[in-house]
Amino acid sequence: MINDGWAGTGSLRKLIFVLAIIGLGYLLLQMRPVPLQVSAWSGSVARPGSITGEAAPLTGRGIADPDVPAIDPLGLPNTIMTQGYGVGSHAPAEIWGAVDLAIDGNGDGQADPDGTLGTPVYATHDGVVHLASNTWPAGNHIWLEGIHFKTGYSHLQGFAVADGQAVKRGDVIGYVGSTGQSSGPHLDYQVWKDGVNVNPLDYNALAGTR
Ligand SMILES: [Zn+2]
Known part of the structure; x- marks a missing residue:
């Protein structure tokens, strides 16, 4: 009525x-x-000060538009980038643009393979997941599709969600591995906006760690 x-x-x-x-x-x-200037968000994302590698509370929930990627997909303050956007195997950026992320367990600035393997991977925005197993070069791979944004998570050890499942920013969707074309445990993370490959660092992929 x-x-x-x-x-x-x-x-x-x-x-x-x-x-x-x-x-x-x-x-x-x-x-x-329209989506906010995400660069303005980096200062407002509170991160825990600990670098112990313990699971950190995800802080992206509630940040403006849930369609916009807004958090570090590894969710840890000691996340480091082992390969940048648009360089090496990430070139050309229009096709292979991504960042490789890993965990620096002891603070020496280097990836810690043991500390990285099996680390939870978080959805950086709301959307629906599409899973693909044992692909090349991406290994076990997730596409997370939102409204304007699509993010890619490659080389996973395993999945924490079912194909076609709707997830929220901050939900665990998989675990870091070294499947496909990968020299060690890391997350290859891509961000696409309206079909255009963009730099994940502009979307808080390393928020709180730079
Ligand atoms: Zn990569």
């Missing part, structure tokens, strides 16, 4: 009411904010 006052009144009033609702919906769509 919408409103007792409207029930049973003339069809003209009902028509006006419906048109008003449609108009309001259209206005709301027009007013929908």
Whole structure:
């Protein structure tokens, strides 16, 4: 029941009411904010100070538009980048753009293979997961598809979700491995915006660790 006052009144009033609702919906769509400048978020993402490697609480939940990637997919303050965007096997950026992420367990600036293997991988935004096992070169791979954004998670040890499952930012979706074309445990992480490959570092992939 919408409103007792409207029930049973003339069809003209009902028509006006419906048109008003449609108009309001259209206005709301027009007013929908464009994705925020994500670079402005990096200062506002609180991270735990610990570098012990313990699971850290994910802080991305509630940050503005849930469609926008906004957190470190490894969720740990001692996440490091072992290969940058658009270089090496990540070139050209339009096709292979990604960053490789690993865990630096002892703070020496180097990836710690034992500390990295099996680390939980978090969805960096809301969306639906599509799983692919034993692909080349991506190994066990997840595409997480949102509205404007799609993120890729490669070389996984295993999956924590079912194909087609809807997930929220901060949900565990898999575990870091070294499957496919990989020289050691790491996460290859890609961000695509409206079909264009973009730099994950612009979307807080290393938030709190730089
Ligand atoms: Zn990579």
